Amino acid sequence: MNAFFYKEWLKNRWFYLLSAAFSLLLCLYVTLNLHRLCNLRGAAHFWEAALTKDAIFIQLLHYMPLLLGIAAALVQFIPEMLQKRIKLTLHLPCNYFYSIGSMLLFGLCMLCCIFLLNLSALGIALRSIFAPEIVSRILLTALPWYLSGLTAYVLCAWICLEPNWKRRVLNGIVSACVLRIFFMSDTPEAYNRFLPILAVYTLLICALPFISVERFKTGKD
Template sequence: MKHIFYKEKIKLNRILLAVIIINAAVLIYTFFRVRVGIMLNEPSGIWLDIILRNGIFYSKVETALYVSALLLGVMQFYPEFERKRFRLSCHLPLNEYKMIFYTSLFGIIVLTVLWLIDMAGVVLLASQFFPIDIYRAIPLVMFYWYINSLIIYTFASSLTLEASWNVKLRLALMMAGCIWAFKMEVYNSSLSYAVTAFLFAVFYCFSIYFPALRFRKGL
């Protein structure tokens, strides 16, 4: 596994840097935006606005996360698709199901770490301006963003890896509907729903096997 991760890290060096920069920039921007808002208005009014209107003041982080997921998915698997480089990985003396799993797992781990950093950043930022009642409700909202980002990553990976444009289009039709299925715009939604959504996302992540095995075995 560590060797596959080594390869993926080399492959994604610049992309990793890019997504870190994008997310860091968005976090910093959000911090200053909130700070300005609090400075220029009565803070209790801002708090109330967030409470009454489910104000997701850190919504740009969601965009950054999804863009990162898309970039990771495409840039991780485009080199594999281009010139059928995936064949090299398939011939490594490693169980190919594991190889596919580890390759995808790398992207998922990167996304997870990114999300955790984003979440920590937003909670830390929010704790400077808001009471615990508000910032402890943030992780659950961002958890749904994480679920959606996993789906976007897998969608992008699967479509990128798929060698046939005909099948790419079909996969897009079949898998696209899930992308916004778990979008969440309110605080304190149901936890059981979040668990169901996460299980679905895990299930969805395994769909990378379809284009990978088509590549490998010529389905």
């Protein structure tokens, strides 16, 4: 697994470093803006908005994890397919569950690190304005967005690894429907009871890229 992590790190390190910097800057922008408005209008106004109007103040980050997940999969898997490097990987003396699984695990780990950094930064910055209960409400509301980023990464890998164009389109349609589930409600904490199911759902979706690889191995073109 170390070897695959080493390879993927060499290939994708600049993407993940830039993504981490970009997402942290976006979190910083959102929270600094909130701090500025608090200084202008007073924190009480925002507390009231949070408690009575379901405001969560970080709407700008709504689709950011999703887009990062999609971009991560494209950057990681499109060159593998276009330059036929996937054949080199599949020819290595190990099971493809192990090789492709390690590549996927690398991407998921890197995204998890970035997302945890984001949530930690948001938590720390928001804690200086709001009570812990409001901060936790905001972060719990954002959690499905970040989970959608992980799911989007896996689904996009499934599409990229698929060898047949028609099936890619079909996989794309299925993926769009699956990802829609993460954005069905804007109500804060609407997903709280559903979060464990969403997490299991994401784990189950991790099986899909292996179907594409199996099809690639048998030459379904």
